[in-house]
Amino acid sequence: MNRQVLHQIAVSNDHLKNGNMATTTPPFKSILLPFVIMFCSMTLTSQEHSNGYIGIRLAGNDFSGTTRHDLDDTEIKFDKRTNIEILGARRISQGLLIRVSVGYTQVEEKRLYVNYDYRHSGVYTRIGIVADSELDTRFALHPGLALYYAKFAERGTYTLTGQSFGDLTGQVRRGLHAFSLEPHLDLRLRLMQRLALQTSFKYNWLLTRSKPDSHPVIHIPGRGMKDVGLDLSLVYQF
Amino acid sequence: MIMFICTFFTLLIAGDFSSCGGARTVACEDRDEPTSVVHFTNKTPDYWRVLAVGSDKSWSGHFDHVESGTYTGWAKALPVSIVADTTTYIFERAGSADTLSFTYVRDIRFESPDCGFTVTLQELRLTEASTFRDVEFTVHTGTGRAPSRPEGLTTAHLPAASFHLGNNIYQITIGDE
Numbered sequence: 001m002n003r004q005v006l007h008q009i010a011v012s013n014d015h016l017k018n019g020n021m022a023t024t025t026p027p028f029k030s031i032l033l034p035f036v037i038m039f040c041s042m043t044l045t046s047q048e049h050s051n052g053y054i055g056i057r058l059a060g061n062d063f064s065g066t067t068r069h070d071l072d073d074t075e076i077k078f079d080k081r082t083n084i085e086i087l088g089a090r091r092i093s094q095g096l097l098i099r100v101s102v103g104y105t106q107v108e109e110k111r112l113y114v115n116y117d118y119r120h121s122g123v124y125t126r127i128g129i130v131a132d133s134e135l136d137t138r139f140a141l142h143p144g145l146a147l148y149y150a151k152f153a154e155r156g157t158y159t160l161t162g163q164s165f166g167d168l169t170g171q172v173r174r175g176l177h178a179f180s181l182e183p184h185l186d187l188r189l190r191l192m193q194r195l196a197l198q199t200s201f202k203y204n205w206l207l208t209r210s211k212p213d214s215h216p217v218i219h220i221p222g223r224g225m226k227d228v229g230l231d232l233s234l235v236y237q238f
Numbered sequence: 239m240i241m242f243i244c245t246f247f248t249l250l251i252a253g254d255f256s257s258c259g260g261a262r263t264v265a266c267e268d269r270d271e272p273t274s275v276v277h278f279t280n281k282t283p284d285y286w287r288v289l290a291v292g293s294d295k296s297w298s299g300h301f302d303h304v305e306s307g308t309y310t311g312w313a314k315a316l317p318v319s320i321v322a323d324t325t326t327y328i329f330e331r332a333g334s335a336d337t338l339s340f341t342y343v344r345d346i347r348f349e350s351p352d353c354g355f356t357v358t359l360q361e362l363r364l365t366e367a368s369t370f371r372d373v374e375f376t377v378h379t380g381t382g383r384a385p386s387r388p389e390g391l392t393t394a395h396l397p398a399a400s401f402h403l404g405n406n407i408y409q410i411t412i413g414d415e
Contacts, residue, residue: 113352113355114352115269115355158346158354160271160356162317162321163270163271163317164271164290165317165320165325166321168320170355172348214347
């Protein structure tokens with residue numbers, strides 16, 4: 001039987017289902033980043049010293065957001081997103097500090113794909129060194145280099161609809177990891193005697209990561225899916 | 239300090255530019271119950287109703303007469319269960335019934351971000367429960383890529399809630415009995 005005839009039979013039948021047509025929308029990239037970084041760098045004119053600090057990440061973003069896949073620039077906003085990160089640094093010499101951060105991320109997205117609900121949780125850590133620049137009492141500038149490692153789990157539930165025999169649901173579970181090198185530039189602004197705001201501009205260069213067979217990796221904790229990112233933290237200096 | 243905070247939020251917002259643009263459409267394999275086409279080659283089916291084990295639905299016993307090139311016969315599209323590895327149809331006629339039962343392997347996998355998870359059936363085989371013996375299975379695969387519409391089919395034949403061209407078709411040919 002040829003395929004044309006089969007289609008004619010199929011489209012005329014009464015039991016059949018919703019068409020499997022999927023729709024996505026393409027995006028525009030932000031071009032402001034280099035200009036704003038340049039502007040920000042030009043505002044730095046001073047110096048400060050401390051033996052170290054501890055802090056907590058308040059906010060952050062990977063610049064272009066997370067997308068469903070490489071060919072689709074529609075950003076995923078995530079129905080639920082939690083990111084907790086603490087960080088600290090300790091002076092090890094006159095011009096160097098060792099910097100460590102650990103974090104936990106959890107995100108959820110219903111209908112990540114047309115018939116797939118997605119959940120993600122994972123931990124990550126960064127360890128590296130930062131240079132202590134000679135700025136004034138209010139500003140500190142710390143260019144640094146860190147090793148980044150993340151271990152995370154993605155879980156999802158797919159549903160194939162069955163109008164006659166019932167729906168079929170199944171689970172996807174997979175453990176993943178990522179390892180990268182992360183040059184960053186920390187800009188710290190003292191608010192009070194020991195309290196400061198710190199912004200970290202970072203470029204996360206992925207060296208290796210899991211490449212699972214099923215759907216693409218959606219989110220890497222503490223990093224997102226884009227190489228360039230920005231964090232804002234509140235730190236206590238000592 | 240104000241400049242510092244403004245700079246941070248400017249950068250944060252810069253990362254949140256989202257988009258607009260034209261939609262793109264893709265064809266997908268089955269993400270719901272696949273379609274079988276039961277095809278009688280030599281005799282006009284005289285059934286008045288079709289039932290399926292595991293479903294509370296029933297279908298008319300009417301089969302469409304189809305003729306294309308060297309092919310003639312009577313055919314009807316029916317759903318295949320995705321919650322079991324066996325589908326059994328019961329073709330009822332006055333005073334008796336025929337049974338068509340077949341097994342298969344369900345291959346459920348992630349097809350693409352646009353399509354999500356889809357199912358294909360493999361290794362279709364007749365079971366002993368069938369009253370038909372001369373049965374042949376043929377799989378007409380949907381490519382998952384945008385198909386060209388067969389000649390003769392217009393958009394009127396392809397409403398939104400209908401069979402989609404990317405889907406597979408599982409043809410079950412029943413010959414001489």
